[in-house]
Amino acid sequence: MKRTIFLFAAMLFCMATHSQMQTVVATPANDFLNSIGVNTSINVRGENIDTTLATVKYLGVRWLRCVSDNMYCNKRLYREAGVRFSLSLPTEGDAYTVKGIEQSDGITRLLAKGHRLIDEVSPDALIGIEGCNEPNNWKITYHGIESGGGVSWRELARYHRDMYQAVKADPVLRDYPVWSFSETGGAIDNMGVQFLKVPENAADVDAEFRGATFADYATCHNYFVHPQWKPHSNNQAWLASDPSRNGKADNLYGNFGLTWAKKFKGYSDEELLALPKVTTETGVPITAPFVWDDKNQQWTDKPNPEYENPALRITEEDQALMFLSCYLSQFKQGWKYTAIYILRDRSDETGNQTYGFFASEWNEQTHRYLSKPRLSAHYMHNFTTILADTESIKTSATLTYSITPRPETVHDLLLQKSGGTMMLIVWGEKYEYGAKPDNVEVKFDKKYRDVRIYNPAQYDPENPEKGVQPVRMEKNIRSLSLSMLNCPYIIEIRK
DSSP states (O other): HHHHHHHHHHHOOOOHHTTTTTEOOOOEEEHHHHHHOOOOOSSSSTTOOOHHHHHHHHTOOOOEEHHHHHHHHHHHHHHHHEEEEEEEEEOOOOOOEEEEEEEHHHHHHHHHHHHHHHHOOGGEEEEEEESSSSTTTTTEEETTEETTTTTSSHHHHHHHHHHHHHHHHOOOTTTTTTEEOOOOOGGGSSSTTTSSSSOTTOOOSOOGGOOBBOOOOOOOOOOOSSSOOOOSSSTTTHHHHHSSSSSSOOOOOIIIIIIIIOOOOOOOHHHHHHEEEESOOOOOOOOOOEEETTTTTEEEEEEEEHOOOOTTTTOHHHOOOHHHHHHHHHHHHTTEEEESOOSSTTTTTOSSSOOOEEEEETTTTTTEEEEEOOOOHHHHHHHHHHOOOSSSSSOOOOOEEEESOOHHHHHHHEOOOOOOOEEEEEEOOOOOOOOEEEEEEEEEEEESSSEEEEOOOOOTOOOOGGGGSEEEESSSSEEEEEEEEEEEEEEEOOO
16 A cells, blocks of 8 residues: 555656656757847947957857948958848938038938948848837937927928838838838827827827828837836846836836836737847946046045945946847847847946947057947857857757746846757846845756756856856766856756
8 A cells, every 4th residue: 555655656656757847949059140140330329340350250140230331341240240230310310511512312322322232242131120229218300390308299200201112112122121110109199100000990099190000019228227227136137128017127018018118008928929029229327436427527535325235236248248138038039139238348438338248449559449348248259159050940849858946037048059959048127225145957858868067157367268168068968957146057958
C-alpha cells in the first residue's frame, strides 16, 4: 500500500512538473537584432562620421533614427556596419527661406530625402518614415498656421494625413511603413491622432478626420524612467513596454488608448495588444551629483537630492543594465523597433548630458570630440556579439522548458540563430533598491549535451573579451540554476 501511495505521489509530481513546461516557437535572433536602434546625429552636434561608424559597429546596433543630409555618411554606415535608417517629417511644414535659399515644403523635402537614400544608398536602407517629433513640445507650421502644443492640433493632423497620402501615392516610397508622430496623447482637441486609421463612426472625433489614415505604426517615447515611473522600480523596463492599461510611464495606452492630456478615447485594450508599434526614443541619464541651473545655464554647487538618495540615483551600472532590459522587454511585448536616446552625449547641449552609450570628451590634440564608452556600451557590445547573426532562420524550431519558481520580475525570450542554435535569454528586472536575487531553475524536457551560459553584463578592462565568454559550460543536463536580480543570462543550447 505504501509503495502504491509513493508511486501515485511521484506520478502527480511528474505531472505537475511537466504541466509547468511550455513549448515555445523560437524567434529568429536576426529579427531581434534588427529591432535594436539608437538616436544619433551622425555628422553634426560634435559627431563625425568616423566616430559614429566606430561606435555603432562596437555596439552592434542595426538602425539609426536619423538620415544625414550627406549621403556619403549614410552610405558608409550602411555598407560598413549594415546600419539602416528611419526618416522624420520636418517640423517646418511650409516652404521657407534660410540664408537666401528657398526650401521646399516639409512633405516634398521628406519624399526627396527618401528617394535620395534609396537611390544613392539602397532600397534596403530605409525602414520607416516617422511623423514629427513631439509636437506637444515643438509646434509645427502648416498652411501658414502654427499647430500642436497648446494651439489647436487641426493643422498638425492635416499635415500628417497629407504626408501619409503623399507617401502612399509615391511609386517608390509607398511600400515603406509610415510611423505616427510621437506624443499623440498630448492632443488638446480631438482630431483623431490617437488612431492610425480613424474609424468612420468615431463620433467624438472632428468630422473632417473620420476615416482618415495617419500612419501604419504607432510611435511612442516610452522612457522607462519618467516623473510618474521613478527608479528604482521592479520591472522598470517591462512595465514601460507594456502595451495595456497596466503600462507605466508615457506608455502606449496613454497615447493610443486613452490620451493622457484630455482623455480622448482611442483603441480598446484588445486592439492595443495587436497594434503595430515602434519606440523612437527611450532611455535614462546617469544622475549628476549637483543641480543644474537652467536659467543661467551652469552647474551649481548645490548637491542633487536624487544623487544623495541611492533609491533614486541612476549609476552607470544601472543605466547599462536597464538598456539591456529595455531592448528585451520591448521586443518581447511586440515593439517592432526600439531606439534608445542616445548613441553619444551631444556636445552642443547643456545640463546633465549623460544619456549616451558613449561620453563626449574634447581632445585638445585632435580638436575633436572623442567617444568614451560607458558600461552600457560594453554590455551592449557583449550582448550583440554573443547573439550575432545576419540571417533569419526560415522555419523556427521549438524548445520545451520551464522556469521555476517564476517571480513577476523574471522574463524570457527564445531566439534561434540561422545555424540552428537556440539562445534562451532569461533576464531579471528586480531594480528596487536593496532587492535580493531570486534563485530559479530552468528545466528542459530532455537532456542537452552542450549548454553554455553567458552573462553579457560584465566588463574587465584588462580582459575585454571576458564579457563574450561563457560563465558556465554544462554537459548532458536537463536543468540549471540561475540567480536572478537585474541582468540577463543567455543560455546557448547546442543539440
